[in-house]
Amino acid sequence: MTITKLLAGAALAMTLMSGAAKAQDWLPEELNVPLSEITIGFSSLGAGVNSYVATYMDAFESYAAELGVNTVTLDSQADPARQSDQIRDLIAQQVDVMVIWPTNAVAVVPSVRAVHEAGIPVVITNSEIDETGADFFTTFTGPDDYTQAQTAGKLMAEGLSGEGKVVVIGGLPGYTVSQRREQGFRDAIAEYPGIEILDVQPGNWSREEAQSVMESYIVRFGDEIDGVYSADSDMGIGALAAVQAAVAEGTLPEDHEIVFTDCTLFGAAYDAIAAGDYYGSVLQSPIADARAAVEAAVLVAEGVEVEKIMHFDSPAVSAANISEIDRPTF
Structure with a gap:
């Protein structure tokens, strides 16, 4: 059993681990905006936090490039104040959609609200924000x-x-x-x-x-x-x-x-x-995590309605099934 099969429960992660993704599998047949004209602003947690985050960020950038989507990625270095400043910078750059990996669930809410009030849709990735910010983001993708x-x-x-x-x-x-x-x-x-x-x-x-x-x-x-x-x-x-x-x-x-x-x-x-x-x-794949966020951001930029919360499956791994699981690369 491969990681792909184990994560098959995620609607956005169906094709994530099997080479080049086929856009027609998840995009609408008729695009409202050419992919090359979409810019995703990404405020990340920080590649230096651990190898999961580093792998996620590499996957995020490579998948966006594969799709022909533009990105502006800023590294918060796990600092809430730095993330707040960076989100303001991304608002000023008028990105089409913003992906935010929160450094702190409560501290990030004013920034998410500012993005929402600027008319930029928000995708929260990996870590959910405080419930007081629920009205300010379009969708969350990540693990439960x-x-x-x-x-x-x-x-x-x-x-x-x-x-x-x-x-x-x-x-x-x-x-x-x-x-x-x-x-x-x-x-x-x-x-x-x-x-x-x-x-x-x-x-x-x-x-x-x-x-x-x-x-x-x-x-x-x-x-x-x-x-x-x-x-x-x-x-x-x-x-x-x-x-x-x-x-x-x-x-x-x-x-x-x-x-x-x-x-x-x-x-x-x-x-x-x-x-x-x-x-x-x-089991949790940073590649599935990253690609789910990219796909959600693209769909939102295209004006497609998506679910508010999108979790992917995370099965238990022990000696009983380790032989059936692909070794993580991070």
């Missing part, structure tokens, strides 16, 4: 982070057989994805009274920071830790490295098993699952 976190929580409960103590490594504080991936996990394991969360600390989407957080957890809790949940597997791999180092140093007993789960499967976690060092993750 809450559901992904619930899936990771069920994997954790499965790996722990319903009992154990867990530490959590979150994403960027104030970021919608981080919040939903924490809440979804909490709600899932709330069904298992034998599982206790010892602490939650941010890893800021960084493998290195997550490793440092995990080292601190080991100092504080030692072999009380039975499970580690991370908001993505890049941070999960950082936590795994900290545990492996602690075992090598004798800080943790070699026979103490720790269950690792997360949202968003990275290549390194795929390898760790295959090797038996990591329990499970959730």
Whole structure:
């Protein structure tokens, strides 16, 4: 089974992983505007955040170029104030449609409102904004982070057989994805009274920071830790490295098993699952994510009515099905 088949539930992602996309599969037969005359303004989260974002941005630019659509891409470097300034710049450039990857769900709302009031339609990508901004964007494309976190929580409960103590490594504080991936996990394991969360600390989407957080957890809790949940597997791999180092140093007993789960499967976690060092993750493609945003932006620019919220499917990945899953390239 390929990643394409696993993501087949997404209307806009049907052809995303299979070479050059066929415009006739998702565009109207008669275009209101030639593709070459459409300019998409893109305020991104920041390519330096992690390899998922970097892969997304490459896919966004390459797919737009393949379609012949113009883009103006600005990198917010995960800074809400910088993103606000950049969105004002894109308004001034009078782009035809704007794609925004929010750095902060609440902080971005005034900027999204300004884009809406300027008469420019908005596509929110990857991370949903605060509900106070619901009237100011046309559509959202991306994963259902809450559901992904619930899936990771069920994997954790499965790996722990319903009992154990867990530490959590979150994403960027104030970021919608981080919040939903924490809440979804909490709600899932709330069904298992034998599982206790010892602490939650941010890893800021960084493998290195997550490793440092995990080292601190080991100092504080030692072999009380039975499970580690991370908001993505890049941070999960950082936590795994900290545990492996602690075992090598004798800080943790070699026979103490720790269950690792997360949202968003990275290549390194795929390898760790295959090797038996990591329990499970959730499949999410940055290429599908990016292409869905481009397609939504083009459809909106063409005047096509689209759904308000468009999520793609994110199945669980564990030793039980790892052989059926293509290894992520990021």
